[in-house]
Amino acid sequence: MQEPAEKATELFRLMNRHRRDVFKGYRDFTATIKKDSTIxxxxxSLILIACSILSQCDMCISLHVQNAASHGATRDEIIDAALLSVAMGGSPKMMYMKYVYDEVDKLFD
Structure with a gap:
């Protein structure tokens, strides 16, 4: 069974193969936002974890937890960022904490 991050990587490959122009435009747009940011x-990455939970995207959660850890975020920072989205979204968003815990357990245990 593929992990959520592996599913996302496969999706990116498919998008790049079938609509390279659209996918490149999206990547360029997001890269510019990140590069020119004062954050x-x-x-x-921590903000994107919270947004991923609010969007209910398990693949996004996986990617952004891994990215946050690669940028030096601790297990506690990742969980706290995720919990902020639960505070905004309630119990339906709490169910997506499972994906956060799955990823941090792989990365920090």
Whole structure:
């Protein structure tokens, strides 16, 4: 069974193969936002974790937890960022904490 991050990587490959122009435009857009931001990479990643939970995207959660850890976020910072989205979204968003815990357990245990 593929992990959520592996599923996302496969999706990116498919998009790049079938609509390279659209996918490149999207990547360029997001890269520009990140590059020109006054917010450091670790904080951006933590914000994106919370947004991923609010969007209910398990693949996004997986990617952004891994990215946050690669930018120096601790297990506790990742969980706290995720819990902020639960505070905004309630119990339906709490169910997506499972994906956060799955990823941090792989990365930090």
């Amino acid at each position: 450091d990479s670790k904080t951006q």
